[in-house]
Amino acid sequence: MKVLVPVKRVIDYNVKVRVKADGSGVDLANVKMSMNPFDEIAVEEAIRLKEAGKADEIVVVSIGVKQAQETLRTALAMGADRAILVVAADDVHTDIEPLAVAKILAKVVEEEQPGLVLAGKQAIDNDMNATGQMLSALLGWSQGTFASELDIDGDNAVVTREVDGGLQTIKVKMPAIVTVDLRLNEPRYASLPNIMKAKKKPLDEKTADDYGVDVSPRLEIISTTEPAARAAGIIVGSVDELVGKLKEAGAV
Amino acid sequence: MAVLLLAEVTDGALALDATAKAVTAAAKLGDVTVLAAGASAAAAGEEAAKIAGVAKVLVAEDASLGHRLAEPTAALIASLASDYEHIVAPATTDAKNVLPRVAALLDVMVISDVSGVVDGNTFERPIYAGNAVQTVKSNDAKKVISFRTSTFDAAGDGGSASVETISAAENPGLSEWVEDKVAASDRPELTSAGVVVSGGRGVGSEEDFKLIEGLADKLGAAVGASRAAVDSGYAPNDWQVGQTGKVVAPELYVAIGISGAIQHLAGMKDSKIIVAINKDEEAPIFQVADYGLVADLFDAVPELMEKL
Ligand SMILES: Cc1cc2nc3c(=O)[nH]c(=O)nc-3n(C[C@H](O)[C@H](O)[C@H](O)COP(=O)(O)OP(=O)(O)OC[C@H]3O[C@@H](n4cnc5c(N)ncnc54)[C@H](O)[C@@H]3O)c2cc1C
Ligand SMILES: Cc1cc2nc3c(=O)[nH]c(=O)nc-3n(C[C@H](O)[C@H](O)[C@H](O)COP(=O)(O)OP(=O)(O)OC[C@H]3O[C@@H](n4cnc5c(N)ncnc54)[C@H](O)[C@@H]3O)c2cc1C
Numbered sequence: 001m002k003v004l005v006p007v008k009r010v011i012d013y014n015v016k017v018r019v020k021a022d023g024s025g026v027d028l029a030n031v032k033m034s035m036n037p038f039d040e041i042a043v044e045e046a047i048r049l050k051e052a053g054k055a056d057e058i059v060v061v062s063i064g065v066k067q068a069q070e071t072l073r074t075a076l077a078m079g080a081d082r083a084i085l086v087v088a089a090d091d092v093h094t095d096i097e098p099l100a101v102a103k104i105l106a107k108v109v110e111e112e113q114p115g116l117v118l119a120g121k122q123a124i125d126n127d128m129n130a131t132g133q134m135l136s137a138l139l140g141w142s143q144g145t146f147a148s149e150l151d152i153d154g155d156n157a158v159v160t161r162e163v164d165g166g167l168q169t170i171k172v173k174m175p176a177i178v179t180v181d182l183r184l185n186e187p188r189y190a191s192l193p194n195i196m197k198a199k200k201k202p203l204d205e206k207t208a209d210d211y212g213v214d215v216s217p218r219l220e221i222i223s224t225t226e227p228a229a230r231a232a233g234i235i236v237g238s239v240d241e242l243v244g245k246l247k248e249a250g251a252v
Numbered sequence: 253m254a255v256l257l258l259a260e261v262t263d264g265a266l267a268l269d270a271t272a273k274a275v276t277a278a279a280k281l282g283d284v285t286v287l288a289a290g291a292s293a294a295a296a297g298e299e300a301a302k303i304a305g306v307a308k309v310l311v312a313e314d315a316s317l318g319h320r321l322a323e324p325t326a327a328l329i330a331s332l333a334s335d336y337e338h339i340v341a342p343a344t345t346d347a348k349n350v351l352p353r354v355a356a357l358l359d360v361m362v363i364s365d366v367s368g369v370v371d372g373n374t375f376e377r378p379i380y381a382g383n384a385v386q387t388v389k390s391n392d393a394k395k396v397i398s399f400r401t402s403t404f405d406a407a408g409d410g411g412s413a414s415v416e417t418i419s420a421a422e423n424p425g426l427s428e429w430v431e432d433k434v435a436a437s438d439r440p441e442l443t444s445a446g447v448v449v450s451g452g453r454g455v456g457s458e459e460d461f462k463l464i465e466g467l468a469d470k471l472g473a474a475v476g477a478s479r480a481a482v483d484s485g486y487a488p489n490d491w492q493v494g495q496t497g498k499v500v501a502p503e504l505y506v507a508i509g510i511s512g513a514i515q516h517l518a519g520m521k522d523s524k525i526i527v528a529i530n531k532d533e534e535a536p537i538f539q540v541a542d543y544g545l546v547a548d549l550f551d552a553v554p555e556l557m558e559k560l
Contacts, residue, residue: 017383133352142426169430218361222387233542
């Protein structure tokens, strides 16, 4: 079985995000970019499926600016076999919406015929939490979202999902789209020899036009602003003082 | 303009708080029709009909709609879509599972976690773990939206909407439910509680987490946790507060042994009053706390319980 893993290049989760003064967006020039943390988990899961003999090839795909190449190389260094870069934007500040990403991914799926797509549950920049579900709808495939456990068993996958009430386990028909949550696994670090080897692994470059997908946005960004700041608080000296303050504020 | 609102129905019961908050947001867009779907949903539909501002309730009962599976639920909503300009739901994990699928079936974008309604096409939503707020205008004919419940007040009761029964769409038969693991609890639900007491990695163990739970019970509070506490097995996953967990905005949030990483702050910084107890005076949680106490939690929490 072939596994397809879409990986997104996003601002590193440790970077403090700065909103541009003119309200046009978030400053992404010269900041550290990394693979979306959820996507590292998806890549790791694909590698584990391969190690367990349940997958034979892992193809990673990224849609965005040319620099997403680095993200794909990271995935190759972790253990993916092959990469596809779909260039759909020139400016690092242009983000492609989940609907357009899903449409491109649907075309890639048509070409590659994977038995499973493993995506992240959300990208930490836009937090939209949508791409996997949209892809699943476009393909008419089953979906298992927010997975914290995944067990592939022939024609079915058993997916344990992290939901508001606790955990839900469902059985989905293959081929399936599974989106991964944080506790599915602990992704490995790429070793230096593997980083070197990754440079020789195949990386195909395509454009959105190659797939005939219109990536023009449906949502127009009117403004991006800083959230309202909280008023400064105080440090209390003792539990007694804390209890006093809370009583004063009517909080207890 | 007509709005279809997917009610949060779990095992036949309406999650009133989440649904009523979404009604408040949806009422800004037009006449609200609530859809109660499930293996059993009639009682939930009757309850939703009493929410002020609801014009009509549709009840769809079918075995395929039990357990909130995405494919049959999305198929049902898509089959109703022609009558509505907005299709909305509270931003629960169920809605986030279903709505993007609906949006793709309708060839429109989904707008997740909306925290403010500017007009029928324009919405505010937090991005980058709440470090920025984006105002977006949709150019789609239909808008599919989930509302971040922590930013809207619940609509009151006193409504008397008409209730109509409808049939389910054809089940695509792509998935089936196996089991739910839900811990029963007498505590208030995390996202609607007036007080939340959360513990982090600093608590140190599952046994010591009982201390956090004890303080919560003393305050009639829900219990929350940081990701580190959940990952370490001190607390179950559904207690996680943050960017990838639940978003809460209670009257009082007490963070104990939590450092205050941006991913955690994303889930609680809109709380009215924030109290932080941490032994490290440099911990970033103190930057958002109204009242910070630099202390060892194993001294401070028992003393606090005694004095409250
Ligand atoms: C600086 C900035 C500029 C923006 N500019 C515009 C603009 O000009 N016009 C506009 O309409 N919107 C713009 N947006 C908003 C943006 O288009 C969407 O809101 C955003 O894409 C939301 O989805 P997500 O990336 O959070 O995807 P999610 O659905 O949360 O992502 C889930 C998973 O899908 C996969 N995935 C997602 N994207 C990709 C990808 N590109 N390649 C491979 N896999 C992927 C990954 O596995 C990922 O984990 C902008 C946003 C920002 C921050
Ligand atoms: C993609 C992504 C998503 C994430 N989503 C979330 C999320 O939704 N929610 C979330 O919480 N995190 C999330 N995280 C993790 C986040 O970055 C932090 O790692 C996490 O919040 C840290 O948890 P903590 O504060 O409990 O632990 P730590 O950062 O280890 O802090 C423990 C604190 O306890 C204090 N302490 C220790 N002992 C005592 C004592 N005896 N008395 C008093 N204080 C004590 C220490 O001083 C320290 O400040 C996410 C991370 C990533 C990459």
